[in-house]
Amino acid sequence: MRKALIVIDVQESFRRREAWQAVNNPDITDRVNTLVAAARADVDLVVWVLHSEPGTGGVFDPDSGHVHLMPELDRRDDEPLLVKTSINAFTTTNLAQLLTQHGIRELRVCGIRSEQCVETTTRVGFDLGYDMTYVVDATATFPIPHPDAPRDRTIAEILADPRTTQADAVVAHTALVLADRGFATVRTVAELVGTMTRS
Template sequence: MAEDETALIVIDVQQGFDDPRWGPRNAPGAEANIERLLTAWADASRPVVLVRHDSVENASPLRPGQPGNDLRPFVAGAAHELLVTKHVNSAFHGEPDLEGWLRARGIRRIVLCGVQTNQCVETTARVGGNLGFDVTVALDATHTFDLEGPAGMRLTADELATATAVNLQGGGFARIAATDDLV
Protein backbone atom coordinates (compact mmCIF):
# COMPACT_ATOMS: atom_id res chain seq x y z
CA MET A 1 0.00 0.00 0.00
CA ALA A 2 1.09 3.53 -0.67
CA GLU A 3 2.37 5.56 2.26
CA ASP A 4 -0.38 8.12 1.73
CA GLU A 5 -3.08 5.45 2.14
CA THR A 6 -5.74 6.34 4.68
CA ALA A 7 -7.50 3.65 6.71
CA LEU A 8 -11.07 4.04 7.95
CA ILE A 9 -11.53 2.76 11.49
CA VAL A 10 -15.16 2.11 12.46
CA ILE A 11 -15.43 1.89 16.24
CA ASP A 12 -18.05 -0.02 18.25
CA VAL A 13 -21.07 0.35 15.97
CA GLN A 14 -22.84 -2.37 17.95
CA GLN A 15 -26.47 -3.27 18.52
CA GLY A 16 -26.11 -2.89 22.29
CA PHE A 17 -25.92 0.88 21.92
CA ASP A 18 -29.62 0.81 20.98
CA ASP A 19 -30.35 -0.22 24.59
CA PRO A 20 -32.33 2.52 26.41
CA ARG A 21 -30.00 2.20 29.42
CA TRP A 22 -27.56 4.57 27.69
CA GLY A 23 -30.05 7.44 27.80
CA PRO A 24 -30.54 10.31 25.33
CA ARG A 25 -28.16 10.41 22.38
CA ASN A 26 -27.19 12.92 19.74
CA ALA A 27 -26.41 12.83 16.03
CA PRO A 28 -29.36 10.91 14.57
CA GLY A 29 -27.59 10.94 11.19
CA ALA A 30 -24.41 9.29 12.47
CA GLU A 31 -25.22 5.82 11.14
CA ALA A 32 -26.02 7.16 7.67
CA ASN A 33 -22.69 9.02 7.66
CA ILE A 34 -20.81 5.92 8.82
CA GLU A 35 -22.43 4.00 5.99
CA ARG A 36 -21.41 6.73 3.51
CA LEU A 37 -17.81 6.50 4.73
CA LEU A 38 -17.82 2.71 4.42
CA THR A 39 -19.16 2.98 0.86
CA ALA A 40 -16.59 5.62 -0.11
CA TRP A 41 -13.72 3.54 1.27
CA ALA A 42 -14.99 0.39 -0.47
CA ASP A 43 -15.40 2.26 -3.77
CA ALA A 44 -11.82 3.55 -3.50
CA SER A 45 -10.46 0.14 -2.40
CA ARG A 46 -9.04 1.72 0.74
CA PRO A 47 -8.47 -0.24 3.95
CA VAL A 48 -11.25 -0.55 6.52
CA VAL A 49 -10.83 -1.69 10.11
CA LEU A 50 -13.84 -2.65 12.23
CA VAL A 51 -13.62 -2.47 16.01
CA ARG A 52 -15.89 -4.26 18.48
CA HIS A 53 -16.04 -3.65 22.22
CA ASP A 54 -16.23 -6.96 24.09
CA SER A 55 -17.28 -5.82 27.55
CA VAL A 56 -16.12 -7.82 30.55
CA GLU A 57 -19.02 -6.51 32.67
CA ASN A 58 -21.68 -9.16 33.25
CA ALA A 59 -24.61 -6.74 32.94
CA SER A 60 -23.34 -5.01 29.80
CA PRO A 61 -25.31 -5.36 26.56
CA LEU A 62 -21.88 -5.33 24.85
CA ARG A 63 -20.73 -8.55 26.55
CA PRO A 64 -19.81 -11.39 24.17
CA GLY A 65 -22.65 -13.86 23.82
CA GLN A 66 -25.28 -11.12 24.10
CA PRO A 67 -27.11 -9.89 20.98
CA GLY A 68 -25.93 -6.35 21.77
CA ASN A 69 -22.32 -7.40 21.20
CA ASP A 70 -23.02 -7.86 17.50
CA LEU A 71 -22.01 -5.16 15.05
CA ARG A 72 -24.94 -3.42 13.41
CA PRO A 73 -25.79 -5.24 10.16
CA PHE A 74 -24.64 -2.44 7.82
CA VAL A 75 -21.21 -2.56 9.48
CA ALA A 76 -20.99 -6.34 9.94
CA GLY A 77 -21.62 -6.79 6.21
CA ALA A 78 -19.09 -4.16 5.15
CA ALA A 79 -15.90 -5.13 3.36
CA HIS A 80 -12.99 -4.84 5.78
CA GLU A 81 -9.42 -6.00 6.17
CA LEU A 82 -9.26 -6.32 9.96
CA LEU A 83 -11.55 -6.82 12.97
CA VAL A 84 -10.12 -5.61 16.28
CA THR A 85 -11.75 -6.64 19.55
CA LYS A 86 -11.09 -4.73 22.74
CA HIS A 87 -12.06 -4.55 26.42
CA VAL A 88 -11.00 -0.93 26.99
CA ASN A 89 -11.65 2.39 25.25
CA SER A 90 -8.76 2.54 22.77
CA ALA A 91 -8.77 0.39 19.64
CA PHE A 92 -4.97 0.50 19.93
CA HIS A 93 -5.27 -1.68 23.04
CA GLY A 94 -7.17 -4.51 21.36
CA GLU A 95 -6.43 -7.72 19.50
CA PRO A 96 -4.93 -8.08 17.01
CA ASP A 97 -2.43 -5.23 17.31
CA LEU A 98 -3.88 -2.28 15.36
CA GLU A 99 -0.71 -0.20 15.48
CA GLY A 100 1.41 -3.07 14.14
CA TRP A 101 -1.12 -3.84 11.41
CA LEU A 102 -1.19 -0.20 10.23
CA ARG A 103 2.60 0.20 10.33
CA ALA A 104 3.19 -3.08 8.47
CA ARG A 105 1.13 -1.62 5.62
CA GLY A 106 2.76 1.81 5.69
CA ILE A 107 -0.50 3.47 6.76
CA ARG A 108 0.10 6.75 8.59
CA ARG A 109 -3.32 8.39 8.19
CA ILE A 110 -6.51 7.19 9.83
CA VAL A 111 -10.10 8.41 9.84
CA LEU A 112 -12.21 7.47 12.85
CA CYS A 113 -15.97 7.17 13.20
CA GLY A 114 -18.35 5.29 15.47
CA VAL A 115 -19.59 5.12 19.05
CA GLN A 116 -19.18 6.77 21.59
CA THR A 117 -17.76 10.12 20.51
CA ASN A 118 -16.32 11.07 23.90
CA GLN A 119 -15.28 7.58 24.96
CA CYS A 120 -13.83 5.05 22.52
CA VAL A 121 -13.58 7.38 19.52
CA GLU A 122 -11.85 10.14 21.49
CA THR A 123 -9.54 7.72 23.31
CA THR A 124 -8.54 5.98 20.07
CA ALA A 125 -7.85 9.39 18.50
CA ARG A 126 -5.68 10.48 21.44
CA VAL A 127 -3.66 7.25 21.48
CA GLY A 128 -3.34 7.31 17.68
CA GLY A 129 -2.08 10.89 17.81
CA ASN A 130 0.38 9.97 20.58
CA LEU A 131 1.66 7.10 18.42
CA GLY A 132 2.36 9.53 15.57
CA PHE A 133 -0.56 8.76 13.27
CA ASP A 134 -2.24 11.56 11.32
CA VAL A 135 -5.75 11.27 12.80
CA THR A 136 -9.02 12.71 11.53
CA VAL A 137 -12.33 12.24 13.32
CA ALA A 138 -15.50 12.40 11.23
CA LEU A 139 -17.48 14.02 14.04
CA ASP A 140 -20.86 13.78 12.31
CA ALA A 141 -20.26 10.03 11.89
CA THR A 142 -20.09 9.55 15.66
CA HIS A 143 -22.64 9.71 18.42
CA THR A 144 -22.72 9.62 22.19
CA PHE A 145 -25.11 9.84 25.12
CA ASP A 146 -25.82 12.31 27.91
CA LEU A 147 -23.47 11.69 30.83
CA GLU A 148 -23.52 12.49 34.52
CA GLY A 149 -20.29 13.11 36.38
CA PRO A 150 -19.35 14.02 39.95
CA ALA A 151 -21.58 16.11 42.21
CA GLY A 152 -24.51 15.89 39.79
CA MET A 153 -22.68 17.61 36.92
CA ARG A 154 -24.30 16.61 33.65
CA LEU A 155 -23.46 17.22 30.02
CA THR A 156 -25.72 16.53 27.08
CA ALA A 157 -24.52 14.35 24.24
CA ASP A 158 -24.12 17.45 22.05
CA GLU A 159 -22.04 19.18 24.74
CA LEU A 160 -19.84 16.10 25.05
CA ALA A 161 -19.35 15.94 21.26
CA THR A 162 -18.35 19.62 21.26
CA ALA A 163 -15.92 19.01 24.11
CA THR A 164 -14.41 16.09 22.20
CA ALA A 165 -13.93 18.22 19.08
CA VAL A 166 -12.25 20.97 21.11
CA ASN A 167 -10.10 18.49 23.06
CA LEU A 168 -8.91 16.63 19.99
CA GLN A 169 -8.27 19.45 17.56
CA GLY A 170 -7.35 22.10 20.13
CA GLY A 171 -5.05 19.63 21.88
CA GLY A 172 -3.32 18.61 18.66
CA PHE A 173 -4.42 14.97 18.74
CA ALA A 174 -6.61 14.97 15.63
CA ARG A 175 -8.39 17.06 13.02
CA ILE A 176 -12.17 17.25 13.09
CA ALA A 177 -13.94 16.87 9.75
CA ALA A 178 -17.42 16.37 8.34
CA THR A 179 -18.35 13.29 6.37
CA ASP A 180 -19.04 15.47 3.29
CA ASP A 181 -15.40 16.58 3.33
CA LEU A 182 -14.12 13.00 3.48
CA VAL A 183 -16.21 11.22 0.85
Template sequence: MTAALLVIDMQRGFDDLDYWGPTANPACEDNVAALVAGWDGRGPIVVVRHDSVDPTSPLRPGSDGNALVEAVGAASADLLITKSVNSAFYGDPDLHAWLGERGIREVVLCGIQTNMCVETTARMAGNLGYDVTVVLDATRTFDLTADIAGVGTVTRTAAELMATTALVLQEGGFARVATTSALLADVYRT
Protein backbone atom coordinates in the same frame (compact mmCIF):
# COMPACT_ATOMS: atom_id res chain seq x y z
CA MET B 1 -1.30 8.28 0.92
CA THR B 2 -3.36 5.27 1.95
CA ALA B 3 -5.61 5.87 4.96
CA ALA B 4 -7.38 3.34 7.14
CA LEU B 5 -11.01 3.94 8.09
CA LEU B 6 -11.53 2.87 11.73
CA VAL B 7 -15.19 2.13 12.44
CA ILE B 8 -15.41 1.98 16.22
CA ASP B 9 -18.03 0.09 18.23
CA MET B 10 -20.97 0.41 15.85
CA GLN B 11 -22.95 -2.17 17.80
CA ARG B 12 -26.64 -2.84 18.34
CA GLY B 13 -26.28 -2.50 22.11
CA PHE B 14 -25.90 1.26 21.78
CA ASP B 15 -29.54 1.45 20.67
CA ASP B 16 -30.57 0.53 24.25
CA LEU B 17 -31.33 4.05 25.48
CA ASP B 18 -32.76 2.68 28.75
CA TYR B 19 -29.20 1.58 29.53
CA TRP B 20 -27.20 4.46 28.01
CA GLY B 21 -29.56 7.45 28.33
CA PRO B 22 -30.26 10.30 25.91
CA THR B 23 -28.08 10.50 22.81
CA ALA B 24 -27.23 13.01 20.11
CA ASN B 25 -26.70 12.80 16.36
CA PRO B 26 -29.30 10.33 15.08
CA ALA B 27 -27.61 10.56 11.64
CA CYS B 28 -24.48 8.80 12.94
CA GLU B 29 -25.27 5.35 11.54
CA ASP B 30 -26.22 6.75 8.12
CA ASN B 31 -23.01 8.79 8.01
CA VAL B 32 -20.90 5.78 9.01
CA ALA B 33 -22.62 3.73 6.29
CA ALA B 34 -21.84 6.48 3.76
CA LEU B 35 -18.16 6.48 4.80
CA VAL B 36 -17.93 2.70 4.48
CA ALA B 37 -19.67 2.74 1.09
CA GLY B 38 -17.54 5.63 -0.16
CA TRP B 39 -14.18 4.32 1.04
CA ASP B 40 -13.47 2.29 -2.14
CA GLY B 41 -9.79 2.33 -3.05
CA ARG B 42 -8.80 4.78 -0.32
CA GLY B 43 -7.44 2.11 2.00
CA PRO B 44 -8.49 -0.63 4.38
CA ILE B 45 -11.54 -0.59 6.62
CA VAL B 46 -10.91 -1.66 10.21
CA VAL B 47 -14.01 -2.53 12.22
CA VAL B 48 -13.63 -2.43 16.00
CA ARG B 49 -16.04 -4.24 18.34
CA HIS B 50 -16.25 -3.66 22.09
CA ASP B 51 -16.56 -6.92 24.03
CA SER B 52 -17.58 -5.61 27.44
CA VAL B 53 -16.48 -7.53 30.54
CA ASP B 54 -19.43 -6.04 32.48
CA PRO B 55 -22.05 -8.81 32.76
CA THR B 56 -24.87 -6.22 32.69
CA SER B 57 -23.64 -4.41 29.56
CA PRO B 58 -25.58 -4.71 26.32
CA LEU B 59 -22.14 -4.98 24.65
CA ARG B 60 -21.11 -8.20 26.43
CA PRO B 61 -20.12 -11.11 24.17
CA GLY B 62 -23.00 -13.46 23.44
CA SER B 63 -25.65 -10.76 23.78
CA ASP B 64 -27.66 -9.44 20.82
CA GLY B 65 -26.23 -5.99 21.56
CA ASN B 66 -22.67 -7.17 20.93
CA ALA B 67 -23.47 -7.60 17.23
CA LEU B 68 -22.39 -4.97 14.72
CA VAL B 69 -25.09 -2.83 13.11
CA GLU B 70 -26.08 -3.96 9.65
CA ALA B 71 -24.45 -0.99 7.89
CA VAL B 72 -20.98 -2.03 9.08
CA GLY B 73 -21.12 -5.77 9.33
CA ALA B 74 -17.81 -7.57 9.56
CA ALA B 75 -18.08 -8.37 5.83
CA SER B 76 -17.02 -4.79 5.04
CA ALA B 77 -13.89 -5.11 7.18
CA ASP B 78 -10.35 -5.77 6.09
CA LEU B 79 -9.65 -6.32 9.78
CA LEU B 80 -11.89 -6.95 12.81
CA ILE B 81 -10.46 -5.90 16.16
CA THR B 82 -12.05 -6.87 19.47
CA LYS B 83 -11.33 -4.92 22.63
CA SER B 84 -12.59 -4.57 26.19
CA VAL B 85 -11.12 -1.12 26.91
CA ASN B 86 -11.53 2.33 25.31
CA SER B 87 -8.68 2.34 22.80
CA ALA B 88 -8.67 0.27 19.61
CA PHE B 89 -4.88 0.20 20.02
CA TYR B 90 -5.37 -2.17 23.00
CA GLY B 91 -7.39 -4.72 21.06
CA ASP B 92 -6.77 -8.01 19.34
CA PRO B 93 -5.13 -8.22 16.89
CA ASP B 94 -2.62 -5.40 17.45
CA LEU B 95 -3.82 -2.41 15.41
CA HIS B 96 -0.54 -0.48 15.55
CA ALA B 97 1.43 -3.48 14.27
CA TRP B 98 -1.14 -4.20 11.54
CA LEU B 99 -1.08 -0.60 10.29
CA GLY B 100 2.73 -0.51 10.47
CA GLU B 101 3.08 -3.70 8.41
CA ARG B 102 1.08 -1.96 5.66
CA GLY B 103 2.87 1.38 5.88
CA ILE B 104 -0.34 3.18 6.86
CA ARG B 105 0.26 6.46 8.71
CA GLU B 106 -3.19 8.07 8.28
CA VAL B 107 -6.36 7.01 10.12
CA VAL B 108 -9.92 8.29 9.87
CA LEU B 109 -12.17 7.55 12.84
CA CYS B 110 -15.94 7.25 13.21
CA GLY B 111 -18.28 5.40 15.55
CA ILE B 112 -19.48 5.32 19.13
CA GLN B 113 -18.92 6.85 21.73
CA THR B 114 -17.50 10.19 20.62
CA ASN B 115 -15.98 11.11 23.99
CA MET B 116 -14.98 7.62 25.03
CA CYS B 117 -13.61 5.05 22.56
CA VAL B 118 -13.40 7.38 19.55
CA GLU B 119 -11.60 10.10 21.52
CA THR B 120 -9.27 7.67 23.31
CA THR B 121 -8.32 5.96 20.04
CA ALA B 122 -7.78 9.36 18.36
CA ARG B 123 -5.53 10.58 21.20
CA MET B 124 -3.44 7.40 21.11
CA ALA B 125 -3.19 7.52 17.32
CA GLY B 126 -2.02 11.13 17.51
CA ASN B 127 0.54 10.26 20.17
CA LEU B 128 1.77 7.35 18.04
CA GLY B 129 2.42 9.76 15.16
CA TYR B 130 -0.53 9.00 12.90
CA ASP B 131 -2.24 11.69 10.83
CA VAL B 132 -5.70 11.52 12.44
CA THR B 133 -9.11 12.71 11.28
CA VAL B 134 -12.29 12.31 13.34
CA VAL B 135 -15.51 12.50 11.33
CA LEU B 136 -17.63 14.13 14.03
CA ASP B 137 -21.04 13.74 12.39
CA ALA B 138 -20.30 10.01 12.03
CA THR B 139 -20.01 9.65 15.82
CA ARG B 140 -22.43 9.85 18.69
CA THR B 141 -22.49 9.64 22.45
CA PHE B 142 -24.83 9.88 25.44
CA ASP B 143 -25.58 12.38 28.22
CA LEU B 144 -23.39 12.05 31.33
CA THR B 145 -24.00 13.00 34.94
CA ALA B 146 -21.58 12.29 37.78
CA ASP B 147 -20.78 13.41 41.30
CA ILE B 148 -17.12 14.42 41.23
CA ALA B 149 -15.09 14.96 44.38
CA GLY B 150 -14.21 18.61 44.86
CA VAL B 151 -16.53 19.70 42.04
CA GLY B 152 -20.01 18.41 42.82
CA THR B 153 -22.59 17.12 40.38
CA VAL B 154 -21.61 17.66 36.75
CA THR B 155 -24.00 17.12 33.85
CA ARG B 156 -23.22 17.36 30.14
CA THR B 157 -25.52 16.62 27.24
CA ALA B 158 -24.38 14.36 24.42
CA ALA B 159 -24.19 17.37 22.10
CA GLU B 160 -21.99 19.25 24.60
CA LEU B 161 -19.72 16.22 24.97
CA MET B 162 -19.37 15.89 21.19
CA ALA B 163 -18.46 19.57 20.87
CA THR B 164 -15.97 19.33 23.73
CA THR B 165 -14.33 16.26 22.21
CA ALA B 166 -14.00 18.02 18.86
CA LEU B 167 -12.46 21.07 20.54
CA VAL B 168 -9.98 19.07 22.63
CA LEU B 169 -8.89 16.79 19.79
CA GLN B 170 -8.41 19.60 17.30
CA GLU B 171 -6.90 22.24 19.55
CA GLY B 172 -4.84 19.68 21.46
CA GLY B 173 -3.18 18.67 18.20
CA PHE B 174 -4.44 15.08 18.31
CA ALA B 175 -6.69 15.17 15.24
CA ARG B 176 -8.44 17.30 12.69
CA VAL B 177 -12.24 17.25 12.77
CA ALA B 178 -14.24 16.77 9.56
CA THR B 179 -17.77 16.11 8.37
CA THR B 180 -18.85 13.10 6.34
CA SER B 181 -19.69 15.16 3.26
CA ALA B 182 -16.38 17.05 3.31
CA LEU B 183 -14.35 13.91 3.84
CA LEU B 184 -16.14 12.01 1.07
CA ALA B 185 -15.69 14.95 -1.30
CA ASP B 186 -11.95 14.84 -0.50
CA VAL B 187 -11.82 11.05 -1.00
CA TYR B 188 -13.35 11.39 -4.44
CA ARG B 189 -10.83 14.13 -5.38
CA THR B 190 -7.82 11.95 -4.58
Protein backbone atom coordinates in the same frame (compact mmCIF):
# COMPACT_ATOMS: atom_id res chain seq x y z
CA MET C 1 0.14 7.05 1.34
CA ARG C 2 -2.65 4.60 2.06
CA LYS C 3 -5.21 5.54 4.65
CA ALA C 4 -7.56 3.64 6.91
CA LEU C 5 -11.04 4.30 8.20
CA ILE C 6 -11.52 2.98 11.74
CA VAL C 7 -15.18 2.40 12.70
CA ILE C 8 -15.37 2.11 16.48
CA ASP C 9 -18.12 0.39 18.51
CA VAL C 10 -21.11 1.06 16.25
CA GLN C 11 -22.69 -1.99 17.78
CA GLU C 12 -26.02 -3.28 18.92
CA SER C 13 -24.99 -3.17 22.58
CA PHE C 14 -25.69 0.56 22.71
CA ARG C 15 -29.19 0.25 21.34
CA ARG C 16 -30.05 -2.17 24.16
CA ARG C 17 -29.53 0.55 26.76
CA GLU C 18 -32.22 3.00 27.85
CA ALA C 19 -29.81 5.85 27.05
CA TRP C 20 -30.09 5.12 23.32
CA GLN C 21 -33.28 7.20 23.23
CA ALA C 22 -31.11 10.23 24.08
CA VAL C 23 -28.29 9.57 21.59
CA ASN C 24 -27.34 12.73 19.70
CA ASN C 25 -26.86 11.03 16.32
CA PRO C 26 -29.39 8.21 15.85
CA ASP C 27 -28.58 8.06 12.11
CA ILE C 28 -24.91 7.32 12.68
CA THR C 29 -25.04 4.16 10.57
CA ASP C 30 -25.98 6.19 7.47
CA ARG C 31 -23.02 8.49 7.98
CA VAL C 32 -20.64 5.61 8.65
CA ASN C 33 -21.81 3.83 5.50
CA THR C 34 -21.14 7.02 3.50
CA LEU C 35 -17.57 7.12 4.85
CA VAL C 36 -17.09 3.41 4.19
CA ALA C 37 -18.20 3.75 0.56
CA ALA C 38 -15.83 6.67 0.03
CA ALA C 39 -12.95 4.80 1.67
CA ARG C 40 -13.50 1.80 -0.57
CA ALA C 41 -13.63 4.04 -3.64
CA ASP C 42 -10.21 5.39 -2.61
CA VAL C 43 -8.95 1.82 -2.01
CA ASP C 44 -8.38 2.62 1.66
CA LEU C 45 -8.48 0.00 4.39
CA VAL C 46 -11.69 -0.18 6.42
CA VAL C 47 -11.30 -1.59 9.94
CA TRP C 48 -14.29 -2.38 12.18
CA VAL C 49 -13.94 -2.47 15.96
CA LEU C 50 -16.29 -3.87 18.60
CA HIS C 51 -16.15 -3.40 22.36
CA SER C 52 -16.47 -6.47 24.59
CA GLU C 53 -16.71 -6.90 28.36
CA PRO C 54 -16.62 -10.66 28.98
CA GLY C 55 -18.10 -11.95 32.21
CA THR C 56 -19.91 -8.73 33.13
CA GLY C 57 -23.42 -9.91 32.35
CA GLY C 58 -24.23 -6.60 30.62
CA VAL C 59 -24.97 -5.68 27.03
CA PHE C 60 -21.24 -5.64 26.20
CA ASP C 61 -20.78 -9.20 27.46
CA PRO C 62 -20.48 -11.50 24.42
CA ASP C 63 -22.91 -13.87 26.12
CA SER C 64 -25.62 -11.20 25.79
CA GLY C 65 -25.73 -11.69 22.02
CA HIS C 66 -25.49 -7.94 21.41
CA VAL C 67 -21.76 -7.58 20.70
CA HIS C 68 -22.09 -7.28 16.95
CA LEU C 69 -22.23 -4.48 14.42
CA MET C 70 -25.54 -2.71 13.93
CA PRO C 71 -27.14 -4.61 11.05
CA GLU C 72 -27.53 -1.51 8.87
CA LEU C 73 -23.76 -1.26 8.51
CA ASP C 74 -22.21 -2.40 5.25
CA ARG C 75 -19.23 -4.50 6.30
CA ARG C 76 -17.57 -6.80 3.80
CA ASP C 77 -16.18 -10.17 4.83
CA ASP C 78 -12.64 -9.23 3.78
CA GLU C 79 -12.55 -6.16 6.04
CA PRO C 80 -10.89 -6.70 9.46
CA LEU C 81 -13.17 -6.95 12.48
CA LEU C 82 -11.33 -6.44 15.78
CA VAL C 83 -12.69 -6.92 19.29
CA LYS C 84 -11.27 -4.74 22.05
CA THR C 85 -11.63 -4.83 25.81
CA SER C 86 -10.04 -1.42 26.45
CA ILE C 87 -11.28 2.11 25.87
CA ASN C 88 -9.08 2.65 22.81
CA ALA C 89 -8.81 0.47 19.71
CA PHE C 90 -5.06 -0.13 20.02
CA THR C 91 -4.23 -1.49 23.48
CA THR C 92 -6.01 -4.85 23.41
CA THR C 93 -6.01 -5.55 19.65
CA ASN C 94 -3.49 -6.02 16.85
CA LEU C 95 -4.62 -2.79 15.16
CA ALA C 96 -1.14 -1.23 15.09
CA GLN C 97 0.35 -4.40 13.60
CA LEU C 98 -2.40 -4.51 10.97
CA LEU C 99 -1.80 -0.88 10.01
CA THR C 100 1.95 -1.44 9.79
CA GLN C 101 1.43 -4.44 7.52
CA HIS C 102 -0.56 -2.23 5.14
CA GLY C 103 1.86 0.70 5.35
CA ILE C 104 -0.78 3.01 6.75
CA ARG C 105 0.10 6.22 8.59
CA GLU C 106 -3.14 8.22 8.23
CA LEU C 107 -6.32 7.30 10.08
CA ARG C 108 -9.90 8.56 9.93
CA VAL C 109 -11.93 7.63 13.02
CA CYS C 110 -15.65 7.56 13.72
CA GLY C 111 -18.05 5.69 15.98
CA ILE C 112 -19.56 5.57 19.48
CA ARG C 113 -18.89 7.23 22.02
CA SER C 114 -17.50 10.50 20.74
CA GLU C 115 -15.68 11.46 23.95
CA GLN C 116 -14.72 7.99 25.09
CA CYS C 117 -13.58 5.25 22.73
CA VAL C 118 -13.39 7.44 19.62
CA GLU C 119 -11.55 10.29 21.32
CA THR C 120 -9.21 7.95 23.21
CA THR C 121 -8.35 6.05 20.04
CA THR C 122 -7.63 9.40 18.36
CA ARG C 123 -5.29 10.48 21.16
CA VAL C 124 -3.46 7.14 21.30
CA GLY C 125 -3.15 7.09 17.50
CA PHE C 126 -1.63 10.57 17.60
CA ASP C 127 0.83 9.45 20.29
CA LEU C 128 1.81 6.50 18.08
CA GLY C 129 2.62 8.87 15.23
CA TYR C 130 -0.44 8.52 13.03
CA ASP C 131 -1.97 11.48 11.21
CA MET C 132 -5.46 11.51 12.74
CA THR C 133 -8.76 12.80 11.37
CA TYR C 134 -11.77 12.80 13.70
CA VAL C 135 -15.02 12.69 11.72
CA VAL C 136 -17.18 14.59 14.18
CA ASP C 137 -20.66 14.03 12.73
CA ALA C 138 -20.00 10.31 12.26
CA THR C 139 -19.66 9.95 16.01
CA ALA C 140 -22.43 9.59 18.57
CA THR C 141 -22.74 9.88 22.31
CA PHE C 142 -25.11 10.40 25.22
CA PRO C 143 -25.78 12.98 27.94
CA ILE C 144 -23.36 12.79 30.87
CA PRO C 145 -24.97 13.04 34.31
CA HIS C 146 -23.43 15.22 36.98
CA PRO C 147 -21.02 13.19 39.17
CA ASP C 148 -23.10 13.92 42.28
CA ALA C 149 -26.37 12.74 40.73
CA PRO C 150 -27.88 9.40 41.80
CA ARG C 151 -26.85 6.53 39.52
CA ASP C 152 -30.27 4.85 39.28
CA ARG C 153 -32.17 7.65 37.53
CA THR C 154 -34.12 7.24 34.31
CA ILE C 155 -32.93 8.88 31.13
CA ALA C 156 -35.79 11.37 31.42
CA GLU C 157 -34.57 12.41 34.86
CA ILE C 158 -31.02 12.73 33.58
CA LEU C 159 -32.12 14.92 30.69
CA ALA C 160 -34.20 17.13 32.98
CA ASP C 161 -31.32 17.78 35.39
CA PRO C 162 -29.75 21.18 34.58
CA ARG C 163 -26.40 19.83 35.78
CA THR C 164 -26.36 17.20 33.01
CA THR C 165 -23.95 17.83 30.13
CA GLN C 166 -26.06 17.30 27.03
CA ALA C 167 -24.74 15.07 24.25
CA ASP C 168 -24.28 17.83 21.67
CA ALA C 169 -22.18 19.79 24.15
CA VAL C 170 -20.04 16.70 24.78
CA VAL C 171 -19.43 16.27 21.05
CA ALA C 172 -18.60 19.93 20.53
CA HIS C 173 -16.17 20.02 23.46
CA THR C 174 -14.46 16.82 22.33
CA ALA C 175 -13.92 18.14 18.82
CA LEU C 176 -12.67 21.47 20.16
CA VAL C 177 -10.07 19.88 22.41
CA LEU C 178 -8.83 17.42 19.77
CA ALA C 179 -8.39 20.18 17.20
CA ASP C 180 -7.09 22.90 19.52
CA ARG C 181 -4.49 20.64 21.16
CA GLY C 182 -3.32 19.26 17.82
CA PHE C 183 -4.41 15.65 18.33
CA ALA C 184 -6.44 15.53 15.12
CA THR C 185 -7.91 17.37 12.21
CA VAL C 186 -11.66 17.58 12.75
CA ARG C 187 -13.84 17.11 9.67
CA THR C 188 -17.49 16.48 8.88
CA VAL C 189 -18.53 13.57 6.67
CA ALA C 190 -19.23 15.94 3.77
CA GLU C 191 -15.86 17.68 4.12
CA LEU C 192 -13.94 14.44 4.31
CA VAL C 193 -15.80 12.67 1.51
CA GLY C 194 -15.29 15.71 -0.73
CA THR C 195 -11.55 15.51 -0.11
CA MET C 196 -11.45 11.75 -0.60
CA THR C 197 -13.27 11.77 -3.92
CA ARG C 198 -10.86 14.39 -5.26
CA SER C 199 -7.73 12.44 -4.29
